[in-house]
Amino acid sequence: MQFKLLAKDRGTQARRGTLSTPHGEIQTPIFMPVATHAAMKAMTPLQVRETGAQIILSNTYHLHLHPGEQLVQKAGGLHRFMAWDGPILTDSGGFQVFSLPNKRITEDGVFFRHEDTGEEIFLDPAKAMEIQMALGADIIMNFDECIPYPCDKGYAERSTAKTLRWAKQCKEAHTRKDQALFGIVQGSVFEDLRRHCAREMVKLDFPGYAIGGVSVGEGLELLKLVVGYTAPHLPEDKPRYLMGVGLPEDILESVERGIDMFDCVIPTRYARSATLFTNRGRIRLTNKNFRRDFYPIEPNCDCYTCRNFTRAYLHHLFGANEVLSAILASIHNVHFYLNMMSRIRQAIEEGRYAAFKNEFLAEYKRQDRG
Incomplete structure (x- = not known):
């Protein structure tokens, strides 16, 4: 994997680059739609590709439980299994494991129960690498402890030390040369812990770095602070990934x-509940005001849904509980996110990112009815 920095914005830290992988080149900044179980909810791979998606994310924890990494490997790897020929990133499963009830965290790994059979499962850095190597994604993640928010500093210190120790073990266990293993910076909301973790993670010389533990309920203002005092300690010549984020304003x-x-389930999750993203904010298509609204979701949008259907039609589909409602809404929302990222890249290239962000948010917040 190679990362090339193409441009930096004047007046902000915004960056424009390309990320080369065995399955294609990615233009950054980029948003990665989430295909948790090796499938985008309510979308085919072709529909995902047509939204402008360049890379998707799948989940190690869920694929380990079902169908199992051995079956995926036997099928020819994750790309062939799910018929996606572009780049794929798999997370380590850490976030899912640590959000489970009745887990038991030790210094070596985590014990938890299979959600279907009740069988006790142990996941540690070596096992997380074994699973991800079998799945065969282009970019894989360290096994880390996702620190809950809020937490006391003592716990955060111990957890951050564990994440650093596990990162070393992940690097030692990872042997597949056609994959890029990213390190994950933790430290909760404590600046000194984030700084320390970032510096120690950089010493391990990973090909890319992620900031984890920032989509656990801390809010936008703390998110901005954490990213602001973590990113400067990460190498300029390597990609930076903010895990699990998020809303358009978070991304901007x-x-x-x-x-x-970036990655998040928000575009498709919101779509299934009839919440659609537009340049003037979110709208809820189950609202009775849309029953006779014969405009597209977004008048200037060129996605398949907006080219062919009206708000009134989608209002009808949601009211009739038709599966097509989730499909058409998901196509639009994912397209909205990928189009936003394209506009972000253009603004950085033109050296006017700050102005673009302010203009976008001023319009976006004007009529947010989500």
Whole structure:
């Protein structure tokens, strides 16, 4: 994997680059739609590709439980299994494991129960690498402890030390040369812990770095602070990934602070509940006001949904509980995010990112009815 920095914005830390992988080149900053179970909810791979998606994310924890990494490997790897020929990133499963009830965290790993069978499972750095190497994604993640928010500093210190120790073990266990293993910076909201973790992680010389533990309920203002005092300690010549983020405003603020990669389930999750993103904010298509609204979701949008269907039609589909409602809404929302990222890249190239961000948010917040 190679990362090339193409441009830096005047007046902010926003960056424009390219990330080369065995399955294609990625233009950054980029948003990665989430295909948790090796499938985008309510979308085919072709539909995902047509939204402008360049890379997708799948989940190690869920694929380990079902269908199992051995079956995926036997099928020819994750790309062939799910018929996606572009780049794929798999997370380590750490966030999912640590959000489970009744888990038992030790210094070596985590014990938890299989969600279907109740069988006790142990996951540690070596096992997380074994699973991800079998899945065969282009970019894989360290196994870390996702620190809950809020937490006391003592716990955060011990957890951050564990994440650094596990990162070393992950690097030692990872042997697949066609994968890029990213390190994950933790430290909760404590500046000194984030700074220490970033510096120690950089010493391990990973090909890319992620900031984890920032989508656990801390809010936008703390998110901005954490990213602001973590990103400067990460190498300029390597990609920076903010995990699990998020809303358009989260992404815009984080790009300004030097982040290159994002992922979140929000576009498709919101779509299934009839919440659609537009340049003037979110709208809820189950609202009765849309029953006779024969405009597209976004008048200037060129996604498949907006080219062919009206708000009134989608209002009808959601009211009739038709599966097509989730499909058409998901296509639009994912397209909205990828189009936003394209506009972000253009603004950085033109050296006017701050102005673009302010203009976008002023319009976006004007009529937010989500």
